[in-house]
Amino acid sequence: MKRPTWIQIDRRPSPSPRVVFGISLLAIVAALVVAGIFFQAYGVSAFRAYGDILRGALGSKLGITETVRRMIPLLVIGIGLAVAFRALFWNIGAEGQLLIGAIAASGIALFSGIPGPLMIPAMFVGGFLAGALWGAVPAILKARLGINDVITTLMLNYVAIYIVEWLIHGPWKGPTMRGFAYSDPFPSAAVLPVIAGTRIHWPTLMLGLLAAVIAFIWVTRTRQGFEIRVVGENPDAARYSGISQAKITILAMVVSGGLAGVAGVGEVAGIHHMLLSPTHISMGYGYTAIIVAWLARRNPLAVIATSFLFGVIMRGGDVIKVSLGLPFQLVNVFNGLILFFLIGSEILMRYRIRIGRRVEA
Amino acid sequence: MSWESWIVGTLSRTLAYGTPLLLATLGEIYAERSGVLNLGVEGMMIVGALSAFAVAYTTGNPWLGVLVSAVVGGAFSLIHAFASVTLRANQVVSGLALTMLGLGLSGVLGRRWEGWPLFTPLREVSIPGLSKIPVLGPALFEGQNLLVYIAVLLAVLLWFVLYKTRIGISIRAVGEDPATADSLGINVARVRYLCVFVGGVLAGLGGGYLSVAYRPSWTDGMTAGMGWIVIALTIFAFWNPLLGLVGAYFFAALFHLSFRLQAWLAPELLKTMPYVLAIVVLIVVARGTLQKRMGAPSALTIPYTRGEE
Numbered sequence: 001m002k003r004p005t006w007i008q009i010d011r012r013p014s015p016s017p018r019v020v021f022g023i024s025l026l027a028i029v030a031a032l033v034v035a036g037i038f039f040q041a042y043g044v045s046a047f048r049a050y051g052d053i054l055r056g057a058l059g060s061k062l063g064i065t066e067t068v069r070r071m072i073p074l075l076v077i078g079i080g081l082a083v084a085f086r087a088l089f090w091n092i093g094a095e096g097q098l099l100i101g102a103i104a105a106s107g108i109a110l111f112s113g114i115p116g117p118l119m120i121p122a123m124f125v126g127g128f129l130a131g132a133l134w135g136a137v138p139a140i141l142k143a144r145l146g147i148n149d150v151i152t153t154l155m156l157n158y159v160a161i162y163i164v165e166w167l168i169h170g171p172w173k174g175p176t177m178r179g180f181a182y183s184d185p186f187p188s189a190a191v192l193p194v195i196a197g198t199r200i201h202w203p204t205l206m207l208g209l210l211a212a213v214i215a216f217i218w219v220t221r222t223r224q225g226f227e228i229r230v231v232g233e234n235p236d237a238a239r240y241s242g243i244s245q246a247k248i249t250i251l252a253m254v255v256s257g258g259l260a261g262v263a264g265v266g267e268v269a270g271i272h273h274m275l276l277s278p279t280h281i282s283m284g285y286g287y288t289a290i291i292v293a294w295l296a297r298r299n300p301l302a303v304i305a306t307s308f309l310f311g312v313i314m315r316g317g318d319v320i321k322v323s324l325g326l327p328f329q330l331v332n333v334f335n336g337l338i339l340f341f342l343i344g345s346e347i348l349m350r351y352r353i354r355i356g357r358r359v360e361a
Numbered sequence: 362m363s364w365e366s367w368i369v370g371t372l373s374r375t376l377a378y379g380t381p382l383l384l385a386t387l388g389e390i391y392a393e394r395s396g397v398l399n400l401g402v403e404g405m406m407i408v409g410a411l412s413a414f415a416v417a418y419t420t421g422n423p424w425l426g427v428l429v430s431a432v433v434g435g436a437f438s439l440i441h442a443f444a445s446v447t448l449r450a451n452q453v454v455s456g457l458a459l460t461m462l463g464l465g466l467s468g469v470l471g472r473r474w475e476g477w478p479l480f481t482p483l484r485e486v487s488i489p490g491l492s493k494i495p496v497l498g499p500a501l502f503e504g505q506n507l508l509v510y511i512a513v514l515l516a517v518l519l520w521f522v523l524y525k526t527r528i529g530i531s532i533r534a535v536g537e538d539p540a541t542a543d544s545l546g547i548n549v550a551r552v553r554y555l556c557v558f559v560g561g562v563l564a565g566l567g568g569g570y571l572s573v574a575y576r577p578s579w580t581d582g583m584t585a586g587m588g589w590i591v592i593a594l595t596i597f598a599f600w601n602p603l604l605g606l607v608g609a610y611f612f613a614a615l616f617h618l619s620f621r622l623q624a625w626l627a628p629e630l631l632k633t634m635p636y637v638l639a640i641v642v643l644i645v646v647a648r649g650t651l652q653k654r655m656g657a658p659s660a661l662t663i664p665y666t667r668g669e670e
Contacts, residue, residue, distance in 0.1 A: 042469065042470075141640075141643075141644065141647075145644060145647040145648065146647055147640075147643050147644065147647050148592075148593075148596060148643070150400060150453060150592070151589060151592050151593045151596075151639065151640075151643065152640055152643070154589045155589065155590075155593075155636040155639050155640050156636070158586050158633065158635075159633045159636050159637060162632045162633045163629075163633070165629040165632075166627050166629035166630050169627075169629060170627055170629070287461065290457065294454060326469065327468055327472050327581075329467075329468025329469050329472075329581065330465060330469050331465070332462070332464050332465025332468065333461075333462060333465035333466055333469060334465070335458075335461045335462075335465065336458045336459065336460075336461035336462025336463075336464075336465055336466075337458075337462065339454060339455075339457065339458035340440065340444060340458045340459075340462070343444060343448075343450035343451050343454045343455055343458070344444055344448045344450055346448075346450060346451075347448045347449060
């Protein structure tokens with residue numbers, strides 16, 4: 001049979017890393033093009049906007065360090081989300097888990113009186129435990145009662161936001177803060193060290209990088225990591241092989257919530273040095289980290305790269321807020337578009353399209 | 362406060378707050394009945410709210426705003442329909458993306474109106490005759506706008522369509538067993554597109570109601586998580602429009618009554634009530650029905666391709 005041109009679509013068995021990388025890159029570029037059209041339609045030159053973003057995020061020492069500062073919480077949360085998403089638990093609640101971690105750290109910093117050198121480790125442990133507990137609640141509700149994880153994790157974000165609001169307007173309102181809704185500043189023993197002249201609180205960054213390596217080994221090289229994947233990809237197989245779905249789900253969420261809590265510790269102890277309004281503690285890190293984890297294809301090591309990319313985007317949001325007077329909400333437009341193109345492009349990974357001139361068959 | 366005015370106040374606030382929840386819940390019920398989970402309700406509501414405000418503000422005509430919110434909400438939902446039906450992308454992620462996009466776009470485009478009040482909100486009407494009934498009259502048939510009653514009628518209409526018409530059978534068939542529906546000559550993709558679109562129209566309307574009637578103004582993020590409560594209500598209603606009516610008002614009543622806790626709870630903690638209630642409501646429903654399954658459409662979140670299972 002002869003045909004002038006043909007298009008053949010067939011299933012791709014399992015895409016190679018190169019294909020995944022290429023298609024992901026294509027998706028991001030496509031999303032940026034659409035965002036560019038949006039810029040133009042809004043009356044802002046897309047070239048100027050992207051120029052400002054690149055220069056502001058990567059073109060100077062200050063830019064790069066601020067990008068890394070934005071990257072830190074995305075990295076720490078993203079690793080945890082990669083784990084939760086592997087178990088197909090939709091943790092949309094990292095924002096709340098982060099805030100609960102921040103509350104725990106603030107409580108320890110302000111009221112525990114733990115002696116100097118033990119203070120910071122205690123805050124990280126406390127933040128992890130608090131975030132883990134906050135994350136475990138929806139996991140238990142799903143494992144025991146079959147309650148939808150998306151809704152519960154999301155609802156708990158709002159609950160966490162208002163608990164912070166209550167604390168800073170009520171019981172924890174700092175007497176020294178002249179009526180502002182902040183807690184008192186942390187004692188110096190509770191302040192994280194930074195790389196000189198920057199806002200990079202390196203202990204959190206180190207914890208994040210370490211967590212990425214450990215989580216990678218855990219999910220790819222251990223039996224438990226394998227069980228997480230089975231629970232996520234094939235619940236029936238998990239049931240038949242005697243894997244406790246409830247245990248695995250809760251475990252994945254303890255890790256996921258705990259890491260988000262650690263990110264919260266980093267933000268209050270490394271950047272703000274007090275408990276303050278939720279919108280200042282987190283600019284939607286918990287939501288942006290969802291894309292970070294998804295783009296990394298749920299691979300904790302790849303989260304290092306993707307969190308840097310979204311660090312650039314968040315820093316870019318800071319920059320054009322000033323240079324072009326655009327609201328920071330623009331970051332959400334980027335996030336939404338990138339996420340759409342990312343999942344939309346996945347069909348290219350499952351299927352292969354081949355186009356040719358002529359074929360003998 | 363006399364018990365009469367207490368009842369009147371509670372019922373009329375319930376009706377007012379329950380309306381946007383009801384509208385969006387009805388829409389999500391249709392989308393999910395056809396097998397498409399749309400977590401973009403929050404995003405569709407907020408673009409609906411902004412477009413309704415913008416049009417009502419510039420033209421002075423709130424009904425035109427309401428109409429536009431429905432169109433914009435519907436158009437916006439088609440992104441999700443395209444991703445989940447045509448591209449067969451993950452519905453959870455696509456819905457989240459829609460919400461992010463909606464919140465982002467409305468935040469950027471709405472900034473010039475941030476915090477502005479609307480001087481021409483939907484007019485309050487009183488239903489002749491019915492408003493004369495003691496207690497119930499002033500509670501339910503006075504001081505509300507027409508959209509409130511349209512929402513109630515829509516619930517009944519959409520229930521009728523879903524259970525008593527051929528279209529409804531097609532929708533339910535597509536959501537339960539798309540392969541069989543396909544073999545019976547039902548166009549699965551078209552039904553799903555249509556249902557997602559209906560969901561977008563109603564979520565847009567719900568958002569429009571917020572900005573031109575419930576709180577005639579525009580503020581960034583004014584839906585404040587309502588779209589997520591709607592997702593919970595859809596489950597609470599067992600995907601049935603009439604139960605959606607009950608659920609939305611029941612939830613709104615609880616929400617309103619929680620304000621009676623003012624004496625004991627700090628205002629910030631009072632604000633957690635709708636979200637805590639949504640979780641509690643799901644726990645209550647789950648406890649009663651876990652054994653019998655939750656009654657979700659069998660093909661919910663599963664993309665359909667002919668010849669593939």
